[in-house]
Amino acid sequence: MSFFDEEFETEGSSENQNSNLRAEIDECRKLVDSGTVYGYFEKFEEVIQSCLDKELNEDGLFLVNALLEIAPYNSEYWIKKGLFLNSTGRFDESIECFNKALSLNPGDSEALVHRSIAEENNGLITRAKETLNNALSKDPNNEDALYSLGILYQRNEEFEKAILYLKKVIELNSSYSEAHYEIGFCYENMHDYQNALISYDKFLELEPYNPNGWYNRGIILSKLEKFEQAINSYELAVSIRDDFASAWFNKGNILAELERYAEALESFKKAHEIDKSDDATCFNIGNLYEELSDLKNAIKFYNEAIKNNSNYYEAYLARGYCYDASGKYQLALRDFNKAVALVQDSVEAWYAKADLEYSLGKLKEAVSSYTRALKISPENYDIWFTLAETYLELGEWLSALEAFDKCIMLREDDAKAIYEKAKVNFILRRTGEALQCLKRAFELDPSIQTEFTNDYPEIKSSKLFKKLLGEN
Numbered sequence: 001m002s003f004f005d006e007e008f009e010t011e012g013s014s015e016n017q018n019s020n021l022r023a024e025i026d027e028c029r030k031l032v033d034s035g036t037v038y039g040y041f042e043k044f045e046e047v048i049q050s051c052l053d054k055e056l057n058e059d060g061l062f063l064v065n066a067l068l069e070i071a072p073y074n075s076e077y078w079i080k081k082g083l084f085l086n087s088t089g090r091f092d093e094s095i096e097c098f099n100k101a102l103s104l105n106p107g108d109s110e111a112l113v114h115r116s117i118a119e120e121n122n123g124l125i126t127r128a129k130e131t132l133n134n135a136l137s138k139d140p141n142n143e144d145a146l147y148s149l150g151i152l153y154q155r156n157e158e159f160e161k162a163i164l165y166l167k168k169v170i171e172l173n174s175s176y177s178e179a180h181y182e183i184g185f186c187y188e189n190m191h192d193y194q195n196a197l198i199s200y201d202k203f204l205e206l207e208p209y210n211p212n213g214w215y216n217r218g219i220i221l222s223k224l225e226k227f228e229q230a231i232n233s234y235e236l237a238v239s240i241r242d243d244f245a246s247a248w249f250n251k252g253n254i255l256a257e258l259e260r261y262a263e264a265l266e267s268f269k270k271a272h273e274i275d276k277s278d279d280a281t282c283f284n285i286g287n288l289y290e291e292l293s294d295l296k297n298a299i300k301f302y303n304e305a306i307k308n309n310s311n312y313y314e315a316y317l318a319r320g321y322c323y324d325a326s327g328k329y330q331l332a333l334r335d336f337n338k339a340v341a342l343v344q345d346s347v348e349a350w351y352a353k354a355d356l357e358y359s360l361g362k363l364k365e366a367v368s369s370y371t372r373a374l375k376i377s378p379e380n381y382d383i384w385f386t387l388a389e390t391y392l393e394l395g396e397w398l399s400a401l402e403a404f405d406k407c408i409m410l411r412e413d414d415a416k417a418i419y420e421k422a423k424v425n426f427i428l429r430r431t432g433e434a435l436q437c438l439k440r441a442f443e444l445d446p447s448i449q450t451e452f453t454n455d456y457p458e459i460k461s462s463k464l465f466k467k468l469l470g471e472n
Contacts (some may be wrong), residue, residue, distance in 0.1 A: 025047060025056070028040070028043065028044055028047050028063055028066075029062070031044075041067065041071075044063055044067055048063050051063065051084075052080065057084045057087045060080070060084045064084065078098070082096075082097030082098045082111075082114060082115070082118065083114060085097060085118075086117065086121060089121075091119075091121050091122035092122065098115035098118065102115070107138055109142050109144075112134055113131075113135055113142070113145050113148055116128040116129075116132045125152065132148055133149075136149075143169050143172050143176055146166075146168050147179055149165045150163070150169065150179070151182065154166075154182060159187075160186075160190075163183055166179045167179075177206040180199050180203035184199030184203060187199060196220050197220045200213055204217065210240070211236075211244050212237075214233045215234065215244065215246065217233045218247065218250060219250065230250075230254055234247045234251035234254075238251070243274050245281075246271075248268070248274065249268065249271040252271065256284070261292055265285065265288045265292075278308070279305045279308040279315070280305075282301045282302070282305035283312065286299070286301035286305060286315070289301060295325055298318075299319055299323070299326075302318055313339050313342040316336075316339040320334075320335030321352065323335060324356060329359070329360055333353070333356050336349060339353075345376050346376075347373050347376045347380065350370075350373035350376070351370070353369045354367075354369030354370040354383075358386070358393075363394050364394070367387065367390050367391070367394070379410060381411055384407045385404075385416075385417060387403050388400050388417075392420075392424070397427055400424050401425070404420050404424065405421065413444055415448055418444065419441040419448050419452070422435075423455070438452065
Protein backbone atom coordinates (compact mmCIF):
# COMPACT_ATOMS: atom_id res chain seq x y z
CA MET A 1 0.00 0.00 0.00
CA SER A 2 1.23 3.49 -0.78
CA PHE A 3 1.68 6.08 1.94
CA PHE A 4 1.57 9.82 1.26
CA ASP A 5 2.26 9.04 -2.40
CA GLU A 6 1.25 12.53 -3.39
CA GLU A 7 4.27 13.84 -1.49
CA PHE A 8 6.63 12.35 -4.04
CA GLU A 9 5.27 13.83 -7.25
CA THR A 10 7.06 16.76 -8.78
CA GLU A 11 5.04 19.92 -9.09
CA GLY A 12 4.99 19.79 -12.88
CA SER A 13 3.99 16.16 -13.17
CA SER A 14 1.28 16.62 -10.55
CA GLU A 15 -0.21 19.59 -12.42
CA ASN A 16 -0.23 17.63 -15.69
CA GLN A 17 -1.90 14.63 -14.05
CA ASN A 18 -4.54 16.81 -12.43
CA SER A 19 -5.23 18.52 -15.74
CA ASN A 20 -5.60 15.17 -17.52
CA LEU A 21 -7.84 13.83 -14.77
CA ARG A 22 -10.07 16.89 -14.95
CA ALA A 23 -10.47 16.36 -18.69
CA GLU A 24 -11.39 12.71 -18.12
CA ILE A 25 -13.93 13.63 -15.42
CA ASP A 26 -15.54 16.16 -17.75
CA GLU A 27 -15.69 13.57 -20.51
CA CYS A 28 -17.39 11.07 -18.17
CA ARG A 29 -19.87 13.71 -17.03
CA LYS A 30 -20.80 14.33 -20.67
CA LEU A 31 -21.39 10.60 -21.13
CA VAL A 32 -23.71 10.65 -18.09
CA ASP A 33 -25.61 13.66 -19.45
CA SER A 34 -25.99 12.00 -22.85
CA GLY A 35 -27.12 8.71 -21.29
CA THR A 36 -24.31 6.72 -22.88
CA VAL A 37 -22.56 5.36 -19.77
CA TYR A 38 -23.18 1.75 -20.77
CA GLY A 39 -20.17 0.46 -22.64
CA TYR A 40 -17.73 2.76 -20.81
CA PHE A 41 -17.68 0.99 -17.43
CA GLU A 42 -13.97 0.33 -17.52
CA LYS A 43 -13.20 3.98 -18.26
CA PHE A 44 -15.52 5.11 -15.45
CA GLU A 45 -13.90 2.69 -13.01
CA GLU A 46 -10.43 4.06 -13.79
CA VAL A 47 -11.57 7.67 -13.37
CA ILE A 48 -13.43 6.86 -10.14
CA GLN A 49 -10.29 5.25 -8.72
CA SER A 50 -8.29 8.35 -9.66
CA CYS A 51 -10.89 10.50 -7.91
CA LEU A 52 -10.41 8.38 -4.78
CA ASP A 53 -6.63 8.74 -5.00
CA LYS A 54 -6.88 12.52 -5.46
CA GLU A 55 -9.72 12.98 -2.96
CA LEU A 56 -12.03 14.45 -5.59
CA ASN A 57 -14.97 13.19 -3.62
CA GLU A 58 -17.89 15.05 -5.18
CA ASP A 59 -16.81 14.16 -8.72
CA GLY A 60 -16.22 10.56 -7.73
CA LEU A 61 -19.57 10.33 -5.97
CA PHE A 62 -21.36 11.67 -9.05
CA LEU A 63 -19.70 9.12 -11.31
CA VAL A 64 -20.15 6.09 -9.05
CA ASN A 65 -23.83 6.98 -8.63
CA ALA A 66 -24.11 6.93 -12.41
CA LEU A 67 -22.72 3.40 -12.49
CA LEU A 68 -25.00 2.24 -9.66
CA GLU A 69 -28.07 3.37 -11.58
CA ILE A 70 -27.12 0.85 -14.25
CA ALA A 71 -25.48 -1.83 -12.05
CA PRO A 72 -27.11 -1.60 -8.58
CA TYR A 73 -25.99 -5.13 -7.62
CA ASN A 74 -22.28 -4.49 -8.03
CA SER A 75 -20.78 -4.65 -4.54
CA GLU A 76 -17.53 -2.96 -5.64
CA TYR A 77 -19.43 0.16 -6.68
CA TRP A 78 -21.17 0.30 -3.30
CA ILE A 79 -17.77 0.08 -1.61
CA LYS A 80 -16.49 2.96 -3.74
CA LYS A 81 -19.55 5.04 -2.91
CA GLY A 82 -19.05 4.27 0.79
CA LEU A 83 -15.43 5.46 0.54
CA PHE A 84 -16.43 8.77 -1.02
CA LEU A 85 -19.16 9.35 1.58
CA ASN A 86 -16.74 8.52 4.40
CA SER A 87 -14.25 11.06 3.03
CA THR A 88 -16.94 13.76 3.01
CA GLY A 89 -17.95 13.03 6.62
CA ARG A 90 -21.27 11.40 5.78
CA PHE A 91 -20.52 8.42 7.97
CA ASP A 92 -24.03 7.01 8.45
CA GLU A 93 -24.60 6.94 4.69
CA SER A 94 -21.15 5.46 4.21
CA ILE A 95 -21.91 2.59 6.62
CA GLU A 96 -25.18 1.93 4.76
CA CYS A 97 -23.22 1.58 1.51
CA PHE A 98 -20.80 -0.92 3.02
CA ASN A 99 -23.74 -2.86 4.45
CA LYS A 100 -25.27 -2.93 0.98
CA ALA A 101 -22.00 -4.28 -0.44
CA LEU A 102 -21.94 -6.96 2.27
CA SER A 103 -25.52 -7.94 1.54
CA LEU A 104 -24.44 -8.57 -2.03
CA ASN A 105 -21.16 -10.23 -1.07
CA PRO A 106 -21.31 -11.38 2.58
CA GLY A 107 -17.77 -12.71 2.69
CA ASP A 108 -16.13 -9.48 1.51
CA SER A 109 -13.53 -8.70 4.17
CA GLU A 110 -12.53 -5.52 2.27
CA ALA A 111 -16.02 -4.09 2.80
CA LEU A 112 -15.80 -4.98 6.50
CA VAL A 113 -12.45 -3.19 6.89
CA HIS A 114 -13.79 -0.07 5.17
CA ARG A 115 -16.98 -0.19 7.25
CA SER A 116 -14.90 -0.34 10.44
CA ILE A 117 -13.14 2.89 9.43
CA ALA A 118 -16.47 4.64 8.87
CA GLU A 119 -17.71 3.29 12.22
CA GLU A 120 -14.62 4.60 13.96
CA ASN A 121 -15.05 7.99 12.30
CA ASN A 122 -18.65 7.96 13.54
CA GLY A 123 -17.45 7.34 17.11
CA LEU A 124 -18.61 3.72 17.11
CA ILE A 125 -15.32 2.30 18.38
CA THR A 126 -16.69 -0.91 19.87
CA ARG A 127 -18.61 -1.67 16.68
CA ALA A 128 -15.50 -0.94 14.61
CA LYS A 129 -13.50 -3.50 16.62
CA GLU A 130 -16.30 -6.06 16.25
CA THR A 131 -16.36 -5.47 12.50
CA LEU A 132 -12.61 -5.98 12.21
CA ASN A 133 -12.70 -9.13 14.30
CA ASN A 134 -15.49 -10.34 12.03
CA ALA A 135 -13.25 -9.70 9.04
CA LEU A 136 -10.42 -11.62 10.72
CA SER A 137 -12.72 -14.55 11.50
CA LYS A 138 -13.37 -14.84 7.78
CA ASP A 139 -9.78 -14.10 6.79
CA PRO A 140 -7.28 -14.43 9.71
CA ASN A 141 -4.43 -13.22 7.54
CA ASN A 142 -6.14 -10.09 6.28
CA GLU A 143 -3.35 -7.52 6.51
CA ASP A 144 -5.61 -4.49 6.27
CA ALA A 145 -7.91 -5.77 9.04
CA LEU A 146 -4.94 -6.43 11.33
CA TYR A 147 -3.49 -3.03 10.50
CA SER A 148 -6.80 -1.23 11.14
CA LEU A 149 -7.23 -3.00 14.46
CA GLY A 150 -3.72 -1.94 15.41
CA ILE A 151 -4.56 1.65 14.53
CA LEU A 152 -7.72 1.51 16.65
CA TYR A 153 -5.69 0.44 19.68
CA GLN A 154 -3.04 3.06 18.89
CA ARG A 155 -5.61 5.87 18.82
CA ASN A 156 -6.90 4.64 22.16
CA GLU A 157 -3.29 4.90 23.42
CA GLU A 158 -3.12 1.15 23.99
CA PHE A 159 0.27 1.07 22.34
CA GLU A 160 1.41 -2.41 23.34
CA LYS A 161 -1.75 -3.98 21.88
CA ALA A 162 -1.36 -1.83 18.79
CA ILE A 163 2.21 -3.05 18.29
CA LEU A 164 1.04 -6.65 18.67
CA TYR A 165 -1.38 -6.35 15.73
CA LEU A 166 0.94 -4.22 13.62
CA LYS A 167 3.74 -6.76 14.03
CA LYS A 168 1.35 -9.49 12.81
CA VAL A 169 0.95 -7.42 9.65
CA ILE A 170 4.71 -7.35 9.15
CA GLU A 171 4.98 -11.10 9.77
CA LEU A 172 2.57 -11.56 6.87
CA ASN A 173 4.07 -8.83 4.71
CA SER A 174 7.41 -7.30 5.65
CA SER A 175 6.94 -4.68 2.92
CA TYR A 176 3.78 -3.23 4.51
CA SER A 177 5.48 0.12 5.06
CA GLU A 178 2.70 1.86 7.01
CA ALA A 179 2.86 -0.84 9.69
CA HIS A 180 6.56 -0.08 10.29
CA TYR A 181 5.72 3.63 10.48
CA GLU A 182 2.90 3.18 12.99
CA ILE A 183 4.98 0.82 15.14
CA GLY A 184 7.60 3.58 15.27
CA PHE A 185 4.90 6.02 16.35
CA CYS A 186 3.77 3.63 19.11
CA TYR A 187 7.30 3.18 20.42
CA GLU A 188 7.81 6.93 20.30
CA ASN A 189 4.76 7.46 22.52
CA MET A 190 6.07 4.78 24.88
CA HIS A 191 9.37 6.71 25.04
CA ASP A 192 11.17 3.67 23.66
CA TYR A 193 13.22 5.76 21.26
CA GLN A 194 15.70 3.08 20.20
CA ASN A 195 12.93 0.79 18.93
CA ALA A 196 11.13 3.77 17.42
CA LEU A 197 14.28 4.59 15.45
CA ILE A 198 14.59 0.99 14.25
CA SER A 199 10.98 1.04 13.02
CA TYR A 200 11.30 4.38 11.24
CA ASP A 201 14.53 3.17 9.61
CA LYS A 202 12.72 0.07 8.32
CA PHE A 203 9.93 2.26 7.01
CA LEU A 204 12.44 4.46 5.19
CA GLU A 205 14.11 1.44 3.62
CA LEU A 206 10.75 0.83 1.94
CA GLU A 207 9.76 4.49 1.44
CA PRO A 208 13.05 6.43 1.08
CA TYR A 209 11.33 9.44 -0.47
CA ASN A 210 8.75 9.91 2.26
CA PRO A 211 9.39 13.25 4.01
CA ASN A 212 7.22 12.33 7.01
CA GLY A 213 9.44 9.35 7.74
CA TRP A 214 12.59 11.46 7.73
CA TYR A 215 10.82 14.08 9.86
CA ASN A 216 9.79 11.55 12.52
CA ARG A 217 13.25 10.04 12.43
CA GLY A 218 14.67 13.52 13.10
CA ILE A 219 12.42 13.88 16.15
CA ILE A 220 13.62 10.57 17.59
CA LEU A 221 17.29 11.35 16.94
CA SER A 222 16.84 14.70 18.65
CA LYS A 223 15.36 12.98 21.71
CA LEU A 224 18.34 10.63 21.69
CA GLU A 225 20.56 13.77 21.59
CA LYS A 226 22.06 12.71 18.28
CA PHE A 227 21.74 16.25 17.01
CA GLU A 228 23.85 16.14 13.86
CA GLN A 229 22.01 13.04 12.66
CA ALA A 230 18.71 14.71 13.48
CA ILE A 231 19.68 17.76 11.43
CA ASN A 232 20.58 15.46 8.56
CA SER A 233 17.16 13.78 8.74
CA TYR A 234 15.35 17.11 8.69
CA GLU A 235 17.47 18.19 5.72
CA LEU A 236 16.43 15.05 3.86
CA ALA A 237 12.79 15.76 4.70
CA VAL A 238 12.94 19.28 3.26
CA SER A 239 14.97 18.15 0.25
CA ILE A 240 12.03 15.91 -0.65
CA ARG A 241 9.37 18.44 0.32
CA ASP A 242 10.65 21.98 0.32
CA ASP A 243 7.48 23.42 1.89
CA PHE A 244 7.68 21.18 4.98
CA ALA A 245 7.45 24.00 7.54
CA SER A 246 7.61 21.75 10.61
CA ALA A 247 10.86 20.16 9.44
CA TRP A 248 12.45 23.58 8.85
CA PHE A 249 11.20 24.65 12.30
CA ASN A 250 12.58 21.60 14.12
CA LYS A 251 15.89 21.90 12.30
CA GLY A 252 16.06 25.53 13.43
CA ASN A 253 15.42 24.52 17.04
CA ILE A 254 18.35 22.10 17.08
CA LEU A 255 20.68 24.59 15.41
CA ALA A 256 19.70 27.23 17.96
CA GLU A 257 20.41 24.77 20.80
CA LEU A 258 23.84 24.18 19.26
CA GLU A 259 24.33 27.99 19.17
CA ARG A 260 24.63 27.94 15.39
CA TYR A 261 22.49 31.03 15.26
CA ALA A 262 22.99 32.10 11.65
CA GLU A 263 21.99 28.65 10.36
CA ALA A 264 19.08 28.50 12.80
CA LEU A 265 17.85 31.89 11.63
CA GLU A 266 17.97 30.73 8.02
CA SER A 267 15.96 27.62 8.86
CA PHE A 268 13.31 29.49 10.85
CA LYS A 269 13.00 32.10 8.11
CA LYS A 270 12.34 29.33 5.60
CA ALA A 271 9.57 28.01 7.86
CA HIS A 272 8.24 31.57 8.11
CA GLU A 273 8.15 31.96 4.33
CA ILE A 274 6.01 28.84 4.13
CA ASP A 275 3.67 29.77 6.97
CA LYS A 276 3.71 33.41 8.03
CA SER A 277 0.83 32.82 10.44
CA ASP A 278 2.78 30.53 12.76
CA ASP A 279 3.35 32.50 15.94
CA ALA A 280 5.97 30.10 17.35
CA THR A 281 8.18 30.55 14.28
CA CYS A 282 7.97 34.33 14.59
CA PHE A 283 8.78 34.08 18.29
CA ASN A 284 11.84 31.90 17.67
CA ILE A 285 13.13 34.30 15.02
CA GLY A 286 12.68 37.10 17.54
CA ASN A 287 14.64 35.09 20.12
CA LEU A 288 17.52 34.60 17.71
CA TYR A 289 17.70 38.27 16.82
CA GLU A 290 17.65 39.08 20.53
CA GLU A 291 20.49 36.61 21.06
CA LEU A 292 22.39 38.39 18.29
CA SER A 293 21.69 41.76 20.01
CA ASP A 294 19.58 42.94 17.07
CA LEU A 295 16.77 44.32 19.21
CA LYS A 296 15.05 46.14 16.37
CA ASN A 297 14.47 42.96 14.39
CA ALA A 298 13.70 41.01 17.56
CA ILE A 299 10.88 43.44 18.35
CA LYS A 300 9.68 43.23 14.74
CA PHE A 301 9.20 39.47 14.93
CA TYR A 302 7.75 39.56 18.44
CA ASN A 303 5.24 42.05 17.02
CA GLU A 304 4.41 39.55 14.29
CA ALA A 305 4.02 36.72 16.81
CA ILE A 306 1.59 38.83 18.83
CA LYS A 307 -0.28 39.83 15.67
CA ASN A 308 -0.77 36.13 14.92
CA ASN A 309 -1.67 35.31 18.52
CA SER A 310 -2.86 38.18 20.70
CA ASN A 311 -2.63 35.97 23.82
CA TYR A 312 1.02 34.96 23.31
CA TYR A 313 2.26 35.58 26.84
CA GLU A 314 5.91 34.68 26.11
CA ALA A 315 6.03 37.11 23.20
CA TYR A 316 4.80 40.02 25.34
CA LEU A 317 7.38 39.17 27.98
CA ALA A 318 10.23 38.84 25.47
CA ARG A 319 9.26 42.06 23.69
CA GLY A 320 9.11 43.78 27.06
CA TYR A 321 12.71 42.77 27.78
CA CYS A 322 13.75 44.18 24.38
CA TYR A 323 11.95 47.46 24.99
CA ASP A 324 13.57 47.64 28.43
CA ALA A 325 17.03 47.06 26.93
CA SER A 326 16.28 49.69 24.28
CA GLY A 327 15.36 52.29 26.91
CA LYS A 328 11.66 52.28 25.96
CA TYR A 329 10.56 51.73 29.51
CA GLN A 330 6.88 52.64 29.22
CA LEU A 331 6.44 50.24 26.30
CA ALA A 332 8.25 47.58 28.30
CA LEU A 333 5.99 48.15 31.30
CA ARG A 334 2.93 47.92 29.07
CA ASP A 335 4.11 44.52 27.81
CA PHE A 336 4.90 43.22 31.30
CA ASN A 337 1.44 44.32 32.45
CA LYS A 338 -0.09 42.46 29.52
CA ALA A 339 1.97 39.37 30.33
CA VAL A 340 0.79 39.24 33.95
CA ALA A 341 -2.79 39.85 32.82
CA LEU A 342 -2.56 36.82 30.53
CA VAL A 343 -0.72 34.51 32.94
CA GLN A 344 -1.21 35.66 36.49
CA ASP A 345 0.84 32.86 38.02
CA SER A 346 4.06 33.68 36.15
CA VAL A 347 6.89 34.47 38.56
CA GLU A 348 9.08 35.70 35.72
CA ALA A 349 6.50 38.20 34.47
CA TRP A 350 5.78 39.65 37.92
CA TYR A 351 9.51 39.83 38.68
CA ALA A 352 10.25 41.60 35.40
CA LYS A 353 7.40 44.04 35.99
CA ALA A 354 8.58 44.72 39.55
CA ASP A 355 12.20 45.32 38.52
CA LEU A 356 11.13 47.81 35.87
CA GLU A 357 8.80 49.59 38.29
CA TYR A 358 11.72 49.82 40.73
CA SER A 359 13.96 51.29 37.99
CA LEU A 360 11.27 53.83 37.13
CA GLY A 361 11.03 54.89 40.77
CA LYS A 362 7.58 53.38 41.20
CA LEU A 363 8.62 51.75 44.45
CA LYS A 364 5.19 51.03 45.94
CA GLU A 365 4.06 49.42 42.70
CA ALA A 366 7.29 47.42 42.69
CA VAL A 367 6.64 46.17 46.24
CA SER A 368 3.18 45.03 45.16
CA SER A 369 4.60 43.18 42.14
CA TYR A 370 7.42 41.55 44.12
CA THR A 371 4.84 40.44 46.68
CA ARG A 372 2.68 38.89 43.94
CA ALA A 373 5.74 37.02 42.63
CA LEU A 374 6.50 35.70 46.11
CA LYS A 375 2.97 34.36 46.52
CA ILE A 376 3.73 32.15 43.54
CA SER A 377 7.31 31.32 44.52
CA PRO A 378 7.66 31.95 48.29
CA GLU A 379 11.14 30.40 48.51
CA ASN A 380 12.72 32.61 45.84
CA TYR A 381 15.78 34.22 47.43
CA ASP A 382 16.42 36.77 44.67
CA ILE A 383 12.92 38.21 44.88
CA TRP A 384 13.07 38.45 48.69
CA PHE A 385 16.41 40.26 48.49
CA THR A 386 15.18 42.73 45.89
CA LEU A 387 12.00 43.31 47.88
CA ALA A 388 14.10 44.02 50.96
CA GLU A 389 16.17 46.57 49.03
CA THR A 390 12.96 48.23 47.82
CA TYR A 391 11.68 48.53 51.39
CA LEU A 392 15.01 50.16 52.27
CA GLU A 393 14.48 52.73 49.51
CA LEU A 394 11.00 53.41 50.87
CA GLY A 395 12.31 53.76 54.43
CA GLU A 396 10.14 50.87 55.63
CA TRP A 397 12.85 49.51 57.92
CA LEU A 398 10.92 46.81 59.72
CA SER A 399 9.58 45.37 56.49
CA ALA A 400 13.11 45.44 55.08
CA LEU A 401 14.41 43.65 58.17
CA GLU A 402 11.72 40.97 57.83
CA ALA A 403 12.60 40.44 54.15
CA PHE A 404 16.34 40.14 54.90
CA ASP A 405 15.52 37.64 57.65
CA LYS A 406 13.68 35.57 55.05
CA CYS A 407 16.75 35.74 52.80
CA ILE A 408 18.95 34.48 55.64
CA MET A 409 16.45 31.72 56.39
CA LEU A 410 16.75 30.58 52.77
CA ARG A 411 20.54 30.96 52.69
CA GLU A 412 21.86 30.99 56.21
CA ASP A 413 25.46 31.62 55.15
CA ASP A 414 24.68 34.48 52.78
CA ALA A 415 27.06 37.25 53.85
CA LYS A 416 25.40 39.89 51.68
CA ALA A 417 21.95 39.53 53.29
CA ILE A 418 23.48 39.41 56.78
CA TYR A 419 25.43 42.61 56.07
CA GLU A 420 22.29 44.36 54.77
CA LYS A 421 20.46 43.28 57.91
CA ALA A 422 23.24 44.87 59.97
CA LYS A 423 22.77 48.15 58.13
CA VAL A 424 19.03 48.14 58.88
CA ASN A 425 19.75 47.44 62.55
CA PHE A 426 22.12 50.41 62.64
CA ILE A 427 19.32 52.59 61.26
CA LEU A 428 16.96 51.24 63.93
CA ARG A 429 19.69 51.91 66.55
CA ARG A 430 19.87 48.23 67.42
CA THR A 431 23.61 48.44 67.73
CA GLY A 432 24.20 45.12 69.46
CA GLU A 433 22.26 43.17 66.82
CA ALA A 434 23.97 45.19 64.10
CA LEU A 435 27.41 44.30 65.41
CA GLN A 436 26.55 40.61 65.65
CA CYS A 437 25.43 40.67 62.03
CA LEU A 438 28.58 42.53 60.98
CA LYS A 439 30.84 40.06 62.70
CA ARG A 440 29.07 37.12 61.09
CA ALA A 441 29.19 38.78 57.66
CA PHE A 442 32.92 39.51 58.00
CA GLU A 443 33.56 35.87 58.96
CA LEU A 444 31.68 34.62 55.93
CA ASP A 445 33.15 37.13 53.50
CA PRO A 446 36.14 39.24 54.64
CA SER A 447 35.79 41.52 51.59
CA ILE A 448 32.66 42.97 53.18
CA GLN A 449 34.94 44.84 55.62
CA THR A 450 36.07 47.04 52.74
CA GLU A 451 32.45 47.62 51.71
CA PHE A 452 31.58 48.51 55.30
CA THR A 453 34.38 51.05 55.64
CA ASN A 454 33.32 52.62 52.36
CA ASP A 455 29.69 52.79 53.52
CA TYR A 456 30.59 54.07 56.99
CA PRO A 457 33.97 55.88 56.76
CA GLU A 458 33.39 57.67 60.07
CA ILE A 459 33.13 54.36 61.94
CA LYS A 460 36.34 52.86 60.59
CA SER A 461 38.54 54.33 63.33
CA SER A 462 36.06 53.94 66.18
CA LYS A 463 36.92 51.79 69.16
CA LEU A 464 33.73 49.80 68.67
CA PHE A 465 34.69 48.83 65.16
CA LYS A 466 38.22 47.88 66.21
CA LYS A 467 36.79 45.79 69.03
CA LEU A 468 34.53 44.04 66.52
CA LEU A 469 37.58 43.16 64.45
CA GLY A 470 39.51 42.00 67.47
CA GLU A 471 42.05 44.81 67.20
CA ASN A 472 43.74 46.49 70.21
